[in-house]
Amino acid sequence: MTNGNTETIDARPASNFLREHIAEDVRTRKYGDAVIQTRFPPEPNGYLHIGHAKAICIDFGLADEFAGKTNLRFDDTNPEKEEQEYVDAIQQDIRWLGFDWEKLCFASDYFGQLYEWAIQLVKAGKAYVDDLTADEIRLYRGTLTEPGKDSPYRNRSVEENLDLFVRMKKGEFPDGSRVLRAKIDMASPNLNMRDPVMYRILHATHHRTGDEWCIYPMYDFAHGQSDSIEHVTHSMCSLEFADHQPLYRWYIEQLGIFPSQQIEFDRLSITYTLLSKRRLLQLVQEKHVSGWDDPRMPTLSGLRRRGFTPEAIRSFVAAAGVSRTNGIVDIEMLEHFQRDDLNRRASRAMAVLHPLKVVIDNYPEGQEEMVEVQNNPEDPSAGTRQVPFSREIYIEQDDFREVPPPKYYRLSPGKEVRLRNAYFITAQSVQKDATGNVAEVHCTYDPASRGGQSPDGRRVKSTMHWVSARHAMTAEIRIYDKLFSKPDPGEVEEGKTFLDNLNPNSLEILSGAKLEPSLAGARVEDRFQFERVGYFCLDPDSTPGNLVFNRTLALKDSWAKIEKKAS
Ligand code: ATP
Ligand code: MG
Numbered sequence: 107m108t109n110g111n112t113e114t115i116d117a118r119p120a121s122n123f124l125r126e127h128i129a130e131d132v133r134t135r136k137y138g139d140a141v142i143q144t145r146f147p148p149e150p151n152g153y154l155h156i157g158h159a160k161a162i163c164i165d166f167g168l169a170d171e172f173a174g175k176t177n178l179r180f181d182d183t184n185p186e187k188e189e190q191e192y193v194d195a196i197q198q199d200i201r202w203l204g205f206d207w208e209k210l211c212f213a214s215d216y217f218g219q220l221y222e223w224a225i226q227l228v229k230a231g232k233a234y235v236d237d238l239t240a241d242e243i244r245l246y247r248g249t250l251t252e253p254g255k256d257s258p259y260r261n262r263s264v265e266e267n268l269d270l271f272v273r274m275k276k277g278e279f280p281d282g283s284r285v286l287r288a289k290i291d292m293a294s295p296n297l298n299m300r301d302p303v304m305y306r307i308l309h310a311t312h313h314r315t316g317d318e319w320c321i322y323p324m325y326d327f328a329h330g331q332s333d334s335i336e337h338v339t340h341s342m343c344s345l346e347f348a349d350h351q352p353l354y355r356w357y358i359e360q361l362g363i364f365p366s367q368q369i370e371f372d373r374l375s376i377t378y379t380l381l382s383k384r385r386l387l388q389l390v391q392e393k394h395v396s397g398w399d400d401p402r403m404p405t406l407s408g409l410r411r412r413g414f415t416p417e418a419i420r421s422f423v424a425a426a427g428v429s430r431t432n433g434i435v436d437i438e439m440l441e442h443f444q445r446d447d448l449n450r451r452a453s454r455a456m457a458v459l460h461p462l463k464v465v466i467d468n469y470p471e472g473q474e475e476m477v478e479v480q481n482n483p484e485d486p487s488a489g490t491r492q493v494p495f496s497r498e499i500y501i502e503q504d505d506f507r508e509v510p511p512p513k514y515y516r517l518s519p520g521k522e523v524r525l526r527n528a529y530f531i532t533a534q535s536v537q538k539d540a541t542g543n544v545a546e547v548h549c550t551y552d553p554a555s556r557g558g559q560s561p562d563g564r565r566v567k568s569t570m571h572w573v574s575a576r577h578a579m580t581a582e583i584r585i586y587d588k589l590f591s592k593p594d595p596g597e598v599e600e601g602k603t604f605l606d607n608l609n610p611n612s613l614e615i616l617s618g619a620k621l622e623p624s625l626a627g628a629r630v631e632d633r634f635q636f637e638r639v640g641y642f643c644l645d646p647d648s649t650p651g652n653l654v655f656n657r658t659l660a661l662k663d664s665w666a667k668i669e670k671k672a673s
Contacts, residue, residue, distance in 0.1 A: 122427060122428045122429075123428070123430065124164060124168060124340075124342060124369060124371060124428055125168060125171070127340070127369055128142060128168060128172055128339075128340055129172075131339070131340070131367075132172060136339075137339050140337060140339060141173070141174050141175055141339075142168075142169055142172040142173070142174025142175070142339050142340065143169070143174055143175050143176075143177070143336065143337050143338045143339045143340075144165045144166070144168065144169040144174060144175075144176045144177075144338060144339070144340055144341070144342065145165065145176060145177040145178070145179045145211075145332075145333065145336060145338050145341065146161060146162050146165040146166065146176060146177075146178055146179070146200070146207070147179045147180075147181045147213075147329065147332075147343075148178075148180060148181065148196050149180070149181045149182070149184065149187075149188065149383075150180050150181075150182055150188045150189065150190075150192035150193045150196060150313075151184065151187040151188050151189075151192060151383060151387075152192060152383030152384075152386060152387050152398070153192065153195050153196070153199065153383075153386070153398040153399075153405045153406070153407055154195075154196055154199045154200070154405060154406045154407075155381050155383070155386065155403075155404045155405045155406065156374065156376065156379075156381065156404050156405075156406065156409065156419065156423075156440075157344075157373060157374045157375075157381040157404075158406070159203060159374075159406060159419050159420075159423055160373075160374040160423045160426070161342070161343070161344065162200060162203055162205060163203075163420055163423045163424065164342055164371065164428065165342055166205040166207075168340070168342075174339075175208035175209075176205070176207055176208055177207055177208055177209045177210070177211050177336055177338070178196075178197070178200065178207035178209075178210050178211065179211040179212065179213065179332060179336070180193060180196075180211070180212045180213065180214075181213050181325065181328065181329065181332075182212050182213055182214045182312070182313065182314065183213050183214070183322055183323055183324070183325060183328045184322070184325075185308065185310040185311065185312040185313065185322065186308070186310050188312075188313055189313060190313050193313070195398070195407065197210075198407075199405075199406040199407060199410075202406065202410060202416055203406060203416045203419065203420065204416045204417075204420065209336070211332070211336060212314060213323075213328045213329075213332050214312060214314045214315050216328070216331065216332055216335055217315060217318075217319055217323070219331070219335065220323050220327065220328060220331060221275065221321075223331060223357075223361050223363075224271065224286060224304055224305060224323075224327070225268070225271070226361065227288065227304075227360060227361070228264065228267045228268050228271055228286070229264060229268065230360070231264055231289065232288060232289050232360055233267065233271075233286055233287065233288050233289055233304060234259065234260055234261075234262050234267050234286070234287055234289055235259065235262065235266075235267050235270040235271055235274070235284050235285070235286055235287075236257050236259045236260070236284065236285050236286075236287050236301075237259050237283070237284050238257050238258075238259065239282070240282060243257070243285070243303070246292075247292075247297060247300050248292070248297075248300065250297070253292065253293035254292035254293065254297075254300045254301075255292060256292050257287075257301070260289065260292075260301070270284065271286055271305075274286070274305070274307055274320075274321050275319075275320070275321050277309070277320045279307055280307065280309075281307050281308055281309055282306070282307065283307060284307060285303045285304075285305060285306050285307070286303070286304045286305040286321075287301045287302065287303050287304060288301055288302050288304055288327075288353075288356070288357075289301060290302070290353075290356065296349060296352055296353075297349075298326070298349055298350050298352065298353045299352055299353060299356070302324070302326055302327075302353060303324050304323060304324060304326075304327040305321045305322065305323055305324070305327070306321065306322060306324065307320060307321055308320065308321070308322050310322075326350055326353050326354070326357075327357065329341075329354065330353075330354040330355075330357050330358050330366060330368070331357060331358070331361070331363065333366035333368075334358055334361075334363040334364040334365070334366050335363075335364075337364050337366075338366045339366065339367065340366075340367055340369060341354075341366050341367060341368045341369070342368075342369050342370075342371060343368060343369075343370055343371075344370065344371060344372070344373040345370045345371065345372055345373060345430070345431075345432060346373070347368065347370055348370045350368075351368050351370070354368050355368075370430070371428045371429070371430070372428060372429045372430065372431060372432045372433060373432055374423070374426060374435065375432065375433070375434045375435065376404070376434070376435050376436075376437050376440060377434060377435070377436050377437045377593040377594070378437050378588040378589070378590050378591075378592070378593055378595065379404045379437060379589075379590070379595070380404070380589075380590065380595045380596065380604065381404060385604060386398070386403065386404075386405065388605075389403070392605075394605065394608060395589070399411045401413075401584070401586055401645075401656050402586050402588075402589040402612050402613065403589070404589075406419075410631070411631075411643070411645065411646070411656065412586065412643065412656055412658050413448075413631075413633050413641060413642065413643025413656055413657075413658030413659075414444055414658065415444065415447050415448070415451075415633070417447050418440075418443045418444040418446070418447040418448075419440075419443075421443045421447070422439065422440045422443040422444075425439070425443065426439070434594075437588070441659055444641075444658065444659060445641070445659055445661075448633060448635060448641045448658065448659075449484060449635070450484050450485065451482075451485070451633075452482070452633045452634050452635045452641055453481045453482055453488060453632075453633075453634050453635070454479070454480070454481060454482055454483070454634065454635050454636075454637050455621070455622055455624065455625055455634045455635070455636055455637070456479075456493065456526070456571040456572060456573055456621075456622045456636070456637055457571075457573065457581075457583075457619055457620070457621045457622065457625070457634075457636040457637075457639060457642070457655075458500040458501060458502055458571065458572070458573050458578075458619065458620045458621075459502065459583055459616055459619045459636075459639060460502055460503040460504065460616070460619075461500035461501075461502070461503070461573075461618065461619070461620045462500065462501055462502065462503045462505070462506055462544065462546075462547065463498060463499075463500060463545065463546045463547070463575065464498070464499050464500070464501050464531070464546070464547045464548075464549055464572070465497065465498050465546055465547070465548050465549070466497050466498070466499070466531060466549050466550065466551045467534070467548050467549065467550055468550045468551060469496070469497040469551055470497070471497055472497075473496065473497065474494055474495065474496040474574070474576070474577075475494070475495050475496075476492035476493065476494055476495070477492070477493050477494075477495050477527045477528050477556075477557070478490050478491075478492060478493075478527065479491055479492075479493050479526075479527045491624055493527070493574075493622050493624065494574045494576075494577040494622075494623065495525075495528050495529075495574055496574045496575070496576050496577070498574070498575040498576065499525070499572045499573060499574050499575055500572065500573045500575055500578060500620045501517065501525075501547075501570055501571070501572050502570070502571075502638075502639075504516075505517055505523075505568075505570050506518065506533070506544065506547055508536055508544055515567035515568045516568045516570065517531075517533050517547065517549075517568070517570065518533060519533050519534070519535070519536070520532065520533065520534075521533055522564075522566050523566050523567075523568040523569070523570055524555075524558050524566050524568065524569040524570070525558070525569075525570060525571075525572045526558060526569050526570065526571055526572070526637065527557065527558050528556070528557075528558060528572065529551040529552060529553070529555045529556060529558070530551065530552045530555040530558075530560055530564070530566060531549040531550065531551045531552075532549060532550055532551075532552075533547055533548070533549050534548050534549060534550055535547075535548045536548070570638070571636075571637045571638050571639075573620045573621060573622050574622075575620070577622070577623045578620035578621060578622070578623070579620070579621045579622075579623055579625060579626055579653065580617075580618060580619065580620060580621075581619050581620075581621050581625070581652070581653040581654065581655060582615060582616065582617050582619070582652060582653070582654045582655070583615070583616040583619045583642070583654075583655050583657065584613060584614075584615055584616075584645065584654065584655070584656050584657065585613070585614040585615075585616065585657045586612060586613055586656065586657055587609060587611055587612045587613075587614075588609050588612060589608065589609060589612050590604075590607045590608060590609055591607060591608070591609040591610075592607045595607045619655075621653070625653065626653070628644045628653065629644060630644050630645070630646045630648065631643060631644060632644050633658065634655075635661075638661065639660070639661065640657050640658070640659055640660040640661050641657070641658040641659050641661075642655040642656060642657055642658060643655065643656050643658050644656075
C-alpha cells in the first residue's frame with residue numbers, strides 16, 4: 107500500500123509488540139479464517155497532524171504486512187465540533203501520506219444500530235436514564251481515592267427507563283436534561299467504569315445525519331461497537347485510551363458481538379511541537395498562523411506545504427518506533443530524515459537570498475554564455491541543465507568580506523574563488539553606497555578556467571553559487587523557524603499560556619532573492635536544493651510574476667558553526 111521508496115531511506119523497522127501481538131493471533135488462529143482488519147478512526151474536528159501519521163502508519167502498515175485491510179472510519183459522534191471540511195482534508199492527507207482505505211465508514215452510519223444496542227442494554231437492566239445534571243454526575247462520580255455514589259435514579263424500572271430513553275430520542279427533553287448511563291459499578295477503581303454516560307441529548311445538526319438525531323452516543327459507546335460492526339480484529343490506539351479498555355470490552359461482552367481487541371501504543375511527541383487538535387485549532391482561529399496548512403504547523407498539510415515528503419515522514423515515524431510508554435522525540439530527528447530524503451531527490455538550483463552585485467570587469471560587455479550544470483550530483487539520471495552567465499552576477503552578501511576574518515576562504519579583495527561550474531574570479535575593488543556599505547564588488551575572471559577548473563591546476567579554497575543579474579528572476583522567500591521557542595511548548599509559567607511560548611521570529615520574508623531563470627518553470631510543491639543554502643519548495647501563493655518559495659530546511663552551515671564557536 108505504501109508508495110515504495112521507504113526501504114531506501116531506512117531498513118525495515120525492528121519488530122515491535124504490536125506486530126508480535128498480531129503475529130501471535132495469526133499463529134493461534136484467534137479469528138479463524140477472518141482477515142486481519144484494522145481501522146484509522148479520526149474525529150473530523152481538525153486537520154491531521156504528524157502524531158496521526160504515526161497512527162496511520164501503524165494501522166495501515168501492519169494490516170498491509172499481514173495481508174489485511176484497513177478502514178477509514180470517521181468518529182463523528184460530536185456534531186458541534188465536526189465539519190465536512192475536515193472530513194475532506196483528512197482523506198486527502200491520508201492519500202498524500204501514501205495510504206488508501208478498504209472502506210470509508212462513519213460512526214454516524216451506525217447510529218441506528220447503536221440505538222438498538224442501547225435499547226438492548228436497557229431491557230437487560232444494564233442501562234438507565236439519569237436526570238442528574240452534568241455537574242451532579244461529576245460530583246457523584248467520586249475521585250481516584252474515593253468511590254462514587256449511586257444516582258438516585260439508578261434503580262428506575264426497565265419500563266420507565268425504556269419509556270424515557272425512547273422519549274429522549276423523540277426529542278421530548280431539552281439538551282442536558284437527561285442522559286443514558288451504563289449500570290456498571292460506582293465503586294470501581296477505574297473511573298471509566300463508574301456508570302459511564304452512553305447517550306446525551308443534543309439538538310444539533312450533524313454534518314451527515316442532519317436533524318435526524320437529537321441524542322448522540324458518547325465516544326466509548328460508539329468506538330468498540332463500530333470496531334465490532336466492521337469486524338476489526340486489532341483496534342490500535344494511543345495510550346490515553348488504556349483506561350477505557352475495560353469499558354470497551356464490557357460493552358462488547360454485554361452485547362455479545364464480534365470481539366474486537368483494543369491495543370494501545372505510545373503517542374508521538376516531538377520537541378518544539380504541539381500535537382493537539384484543540385490547540386492547533388486555537389492557533390488557526392486566533393490567526394497566530396495563516397491556516398491549518400501554514401508551513402509552520404505540524405499538520406500533514408502544513409508539512410506538505412513546507413516541502414516535507416511523505417516518504418520522509420513515514421521513515422521518521424518508523425524510526426521513532428512504538429513503545430508502551432510515552433516519550434519525546436527530538437525535532438532534529440524528523441529534520442534529519444527530511445534532509446536525507448531531499449538530498450537524494452531534490453533538484454539543485456542556484457538562488458541568492460541576500461544578493462550582492464559582482465561586476466566582472468574583463469568579461470566583455472553584452473556577452474553571455476550558457477554553462478552546463480548537473481541537476482543532482484546524487485542522481486546522475488537527473489541530467490543537466492544550461493544556466494546563463496554574464497558580466498554582472500549576484501552572489502550572497504555573506505560570501506564577501508572586505509576585511510576577511512581568520513579562516514574566511516570566500517571572496518575578499520585579492521582572493522580568488524570558483525563560481526560553480528563557471529569561472530575563477532578574483533576580487534579587485536569595491537564600490538560603496540552613501541552609507542558606506544559595499545554595493546558592488548569588482549572582479550576579474552580567468553577565461554581559461556571555464557567550467558570551474560584551471561588548466562594550470564591552480565587551486566581555490568571556495569566554490570560559490572551565483573546568478574546572472576540580467577537573467578535573474580526576483581522571488582519571495584519565506585524562511586521558517588520553529589513555531590515555539592520552548593522544547594516543551596506546553597510548559598508554561600503561572601498566568602501564561604502556550605501562546606506565550608510562540609517564537610516571535612518563526613517567519614522571515616525576503617522579497618528580493620535572485621533565482622536562476624530555470625526556476626520560472628517550477629510548479630507548486632516542486633522541491634529544490636538551493637545550492638549551499640537549503641531546501642525549498644514552491645508555495646501555492648506563487649503567481650507567474652511573483653514566485654514564492656518556502657524554506658523547508660536549511661543545510662547545515664559550517665561557517666555559521668565556526669562563527670558561533672568563535673563568538
Ligand atoms: P488530538 O489529541 O490531537 O486532538 P485525537 O487523539 O483527539 O488527537 P483523533 O482524531 O481522535 O485525535 O485520533 C485518531 C487516531 O490517531 C486515534 O487512534 C489516536 O490514538 C491517534 N493519535 C492521535 N494523536 C496521536 C499521536 N500524537 N501519536 C500517535 N497517535 C495519535
Ligand atoms: Mg480524540
